[in-house]
Every structure is written in C-alpha cells, then in structure tokens.
Amino acid sequence: MPTPLPQGIHKRSLLREDVYHSIRDAIVNGTLAPGERLKDPELEAWLGVSRTPIREALLRLERAGLIIATPGRATTVAPLDPGSTVNAQQVVAAMHELATRLAVPALGAPDLAALTAANTRFSAALDDDDVDAALAADDDFHSVFIGRCGNAMIPEVLDSALPVLRRVERQRFSLHSARHSVTAHAEIIRLAGMGDADAAALASRENWLSLGSGTDG
CATH class of the missing domain: 1.10.10.10 (Winged helix-like DNA-binding domain superfamily/Winged helix DNA-binding domain)
Incomplete structure (x- = not known):
C-alpha cells in the first residue's frame, strides 16, 4: 500500500x-x-x-x-460507485440549496465580495489546470453560504456526504467542462445580491446536480 x-x-x-x-x-x-x-x-x-x-x-x-x-x-x-455518487450528490445539492436559502437574507457586502473573490480564484485555478486550488476556491465559495446559514447541522451532513462526491469533483475539475461552474457561481452571486433567496438556492442546487451531467459543483 x-x-x-x-x-x-x-x-x-x-x-x-x-x-x-x-x-x-x-x-x-x-x-x-x-x-x-x-x-x-x-x-x-x-x-x-x-x-x-x-x-x-x-x-x-x-x-x-x-x-x-x-x-x-x-x-x-471503495471503488467509484455511480449509485453511491448519485445518492451523495442529491444530499449535497439539497444541503447547499437549504444553506443558500437561509443565508441570502443575512449576506452583506463583505460576503458578496468574498463570493466574487472565491469565484475569481476558482476561474484562475481552472485556467492553470490546478485541481487542488480549484477545489479549495470552490469550497471557499460555498462556505460563505454555509457560514451564514445559521444551521449547524448542515455542515455536519455535508461532512458525511461530500467525500464520496469529492472524488468525482477531482475528475471533473480537470476537464474544460468545469468552466460551467464559473458562470453558475456568477449567477448565484447575482441572485444573492438581489436578495432573491429562492432563486439563488435553486441555482445552487442545479450547480451541484450538474456534476452528473458532465460539469461540476
């Protein structure tokens, strides 16, 4: 080993x-x-x-x-199992949808700036084919909503479900299709900046569910 x-x-x-x-x-x-x-x-x-x-x-x-x-x-x-991956993806998408819906009303200008900065780093990491940096920037982006959602159970559930999905994310972030998430993140930021919690939450959910369609979270 x-x-x-x-x-x-x-x-x-x-x-x-x-x-x-x-x-x-x-x-x-x-x-x-x-x-x-x-x-x-x-x-x-x-x-x-x-x-x-x-x-x-x-x-x-x-x-x-x-x-x-x-x-x-x-x-x-364990091998990469499509069934387990889909199960984890559904849970992760649901948790991020909920976190975003709860967090948007509490977001301020510094939070929106942090989201934009994280997405900029994410885009640059993809351009550099730096998978580790892309994953870190993606985590920074979504953690803004997790940190502001006010529900301590959400990160606990994610800590259990996300590792299974993370192996697939590493593969996706090495592909050109990962650029899709840069645009998806920008739309989430736009909706959050408008205070539209429901639309931002749905956009976050779709961003995570897109992992199974050849793009990423």
Whole structure:
C-alpha cells in the first residue's frame, strides 16, 4: 500500500478527527486508490498513532462509503460507485440549496465580495489546470453560504456526504467542462445580491446536480 510521505507526521496527541481527515483526504485525492488494501501497521507508521483511532476512522469511512471492510478479511478503498455518487450528490445539492436559502437574507457586502473573490480564484485555478486550488476556491465559495446559514447541522451532513462526491469533483475539475461552474457561481452571486433567496438556492442546487451531467459543483 503506498502511503504519503513523510511518515510519522502525527503525534500521539492527534485528535481522532485529524486521523479521519488524513485517511479520507488520501482516498479522495487518489493517493489511496480504489481497491487499495488498507493495512493497520502501514497506517500506524504513516500517521504515527495507535491502532485505536485508526480503526475508529475506518469505521467512519465505511459509513461514508469510502472503504469496504469485510470481517476477517481485507479492508479496501471503495471503488467509484455511480449509485453511491448519485445518492451523495442529491444530499449535497439539497444541503447547499437549504444553506443558500437561509443565508441570502443575512449576506452583506463583505460576503458578496468574498463570493466574487472565491469565484475569481476558482476561474484562475481552472485556467492553470490546478485541481487542488480549484477545489479549495470552490469550497471557499460555498462556505460563505454555509457560514451564514445559521444551521449547524448542515455542515455536519455535508461532512458525511461530500467525500464520496469529492472524488468525482477531482475528475471533473480537470476537464474544460468545469468552466460551467464559473458562470453558475456568477449567477448565484447575482441572485444573492438581489436578495432573491429562492432563486439563488435553486441555482445552487442545479450547480451541484450538474456534476452528473458532465460539469461540476
């Protein structure tokens, strides 16, 4: 199993959440590929923690649909599954629709400026074929609405559903069709600036659902 370098990057005091995020991100970014066998000793050497937080993280990843654990046999990275992707996409789209609808009435000029700046960075990252920067800018864009929505459960649900979709996003953001989201984001900003919460929410929902049609979120 190839593991990211350097090894032992985490200390004993590492929070369980950090162990989960480290393994999750390695799966999402393709370092741990679909079908890759996850071995406890190698994960322990990489993360520098004991087996207990690793097993807890693997249980969470199994519930999130990112790994397959067969009792008494191997634990492997789950393949890209169209059904699981669609399920996650529907949940993510619904959560962003709700977040946008709740957030728009609370948005101020600094928020709209942050949305515009994030979309500008997103566009530039796509032009540079920088998938990591595009994903970060896209997250910054949508996090404005998440941060202003006032519903703490929305980010919790997204944290569970988004990782499955993120693997598909990485593929889409390497394609020219991802330019579609720059325009979609601009329309969301325009509607939010007008105070039209319902229209902005629907535009956000369609932006995420477009992932399955060859574009992206």
